Amino acid sequence: MKRKSYDEMPCPVAQCLEHIGEWWSMLIIRDAFFGMKRFDEYQKSLGIAPNMLTRRLNDLTESGILEKQKYGESNKRYEYILTQRGMDLAPILIMMLNWGNQHYPPKGVKVNLVNIHTNEIAEPIVIDKKTGEEITLSNYQVKVFEDNT
Template sequence: MQRKSFGNMQCPIARSLERVGEWWSILILRDAFYGLTRFDEFQKHLDIAPNMLTRRLNALVEEGLLERHLYCEKPPRHEYRLTQRGRDFRPVLLALMAWGNQHFAPEGASVLLLDTATGKSADPVLIDSTTGKRISEKDHVMGPGPAAAEPILQRFARAASVTSK
């Protein structure tokens, strides 16, 4: 069965899922943030089939989230390092971690975000960088951007008419 591509959709969430929506990709990025760089490290830590790991690493390199660096010429061996685009994924991982700790860890959190100065647990939240205000359902809604095509404009117009009733 052919997988549906989200790459040409105008939705930023769909486009992002096209790049990282496969769970192995997110786990590989997580492990790259933990400091893993080599194929055998990823394979051992994730217990992933080599052919699947090869495909996921190639896709992450292709999408510009990881870059490949040769560390051994014979045989050729590469390290995989986060690019700036890959490092910019960190807040998404932190949000997933916090959500998972809140809703899917009945035994308690196994991984926390820690403040380096105090060593205390930190709670990642989204804030508006312009106002410094915490993003909330009450104060913030999604709306069409300047590049929104007609289907997106219609979707938000429909949503606005439903909520105003």
């Protein structure tokens, strides 16, 4: 069954979902942030079928989120490395981790973001880079502007 495409929707959220909205994709990106690079590492971590993993890796590569690089002696062995576009997903994953901990914490496991200098558990928030103010729905709103370029 082919999923709905959001490619024609004039919405940044829809465009984001077009490239990373499939749930295996986000878990692959998470594993890439944890340092995984090779097909067998992703497959072992996720328990995903090889054909599905191949499709997801190809989609993420075509979207410019991962870069496929040859390794070893064989011309058939590749590593999948996060591009800058992929690295820019870090804040989204951090907020997903935080939201998951607040609303659906895993049973028997505690996963937190920890400051590497203080070893303190972080409390992530989204702030406006210009003002330093926390972005909440009570003090920010979305406005649509026409792009005349």
